[in-house]
Amino acid sequence: MxxxxxxxxxxxxxxxxxxxxxxxxxxxxxxxxxxxxxxxxxxxxxxxxxxxxxxxxxxxxxxxxxxxxxxxxxxxxxxxxxxxxxxxxxxxxxxxxxxxxxxxxxxxxxxxxxxxxxxxxxxxxxxxxxxxxxxxxxxxxxxxxxxxxxxxxxxxxxxxxxxxxxxxxxxxxxxxxxxxxxxxxxxxxxxxxxxxxxxxxxxxxxxxxxxxxxxxxxxxxxxxxxxxxxxxxxxxxxxxxAPEGGTGTADALAGVMGRTRLEALLVLAEEHTTRGLARRLRVSEATASAHTAALRAAGLVASERAGRSVLHRRTALGGLLVRGRAGEDSVPSSP
Structure with a gap:
């Protein structure tokens, strides 16, 4: 501290x-x-x-x-x-x-x-x-x-x-x-x-x-x-x-989706609240909510309310998009 x-x-x-x-x-x-x-x-x-x-x-x-x-x-x-x-x-x-x-x-x-x-x-x-x-x-x-x-x-x-x-x-x-x-x-x-x-x-x-x-x-x-x-x-x-023209499919996906949304998809291999996702991405809760809304509209993330919180997790389609393309099988959750 x-x-x-x-x-x-x-x-x-x-x-x-x-x-x-x-x-x-x-x-x-x-x-x-x-x-x-x-x-x-x-x-x-x-x-x-x-x-x-x-x-x-x-x-x-x-x-x-x-x-x-x-x-x-x-x-x-x-x-x-x-x-x-x-x-x-x-x-x-x-x-x-x-x-x-x-x-x-x-x-x-x-x-x-x-x-x-x-x-x-x-x-x-x-x-x-x-x-x-x-x-x-x-x-x-x-x-x-x-x-x-x-x-x-x-x-x-x-x-x-x-x-x-x-x-x-x-x-x-x-x-x-x-x-x-x-x-x-x-x-x-x-x-x-x-x-x-x-x-x-x-x-x-x-x-x-x-x-x-x-x-x-x-x-x-x-x-x-x-x-x-x-x-x-x-x-x-x-x-x-990364420089323009960076190599690798992860860079190509980031170029289409934006790096923060791709990072959100990787993180959401495990379930997170909006607040938890915002903390992992180092953005505000409003920004994290906007990203999950866009990913949900594309069918890449599913969200459900649990009390006062909203839980997010990527869908099978979201998993197919990143698995084997960004070189990812799963992203372990935070301890």
Missing amino acids: IRIHFTAADFARVRFAARPAPLQELNAAFMTMFRPAPSPGGDLLTGRWRQRALRSLPPAVAPLADLVPAAARPPVFLDVFATGLTDALDAVAGTRPALLRAELERVHAHRTAPAPPWVRALHEGDAAARRLVRHAQRSAFDAVLAPVWDVVEDLHRAEFTRHALTAAEHGAGAALDGLVPGARLDGAVWECEGPGERVVELGGRGLELRPTFHWTGPPLLAEPPGHPPVLTYPAGSGPPP
């Missing part, structure tokens, strides 16, 4: 990032690629995206695995929120030597194997090692994000507009309340799900909110040096965006 304590000055300094940050989105993509297991309930489309993304990585990206060992929190100098790729790469390359050394020592402190020679050279300030990091990040961006960056920008613009309108009409508190499922503002304390237990006193620094479309886990909080705290939250309703 993340608990963020606001002052009056902090509420005045809450801002939504107007444009996506290339390296922040790249970090989110890598986290999704290397998650130890699929999200609860199985996420077929994200799994397919992960496989394609991993296959697309060139050998030049390999040094990034040395910088971010498994189970370690990445070095903070990779948390760069500049909105231009060149500026972001320059910021990483210009990391203060003291910070760079401290973070490399922290990340590698518990490793049994010694750090690779190039990491030791980076620790000692070697310019060629810094260029190696830059080349690895640029190669990773070109392989994973460049083909879909226009889509990411469009999605970010829509998310920014949605929250800007909410904040303008109802205030920053309402925008925070609706940021992610389960988030709530209690007086001057904002709570949301997050890794571990973390309490942050903003103390007048404000808070920057950044959506990501390549991460579906809990919100992530960073406190980069010289920058207000940044909360990165998942804003996508399905798998990460």
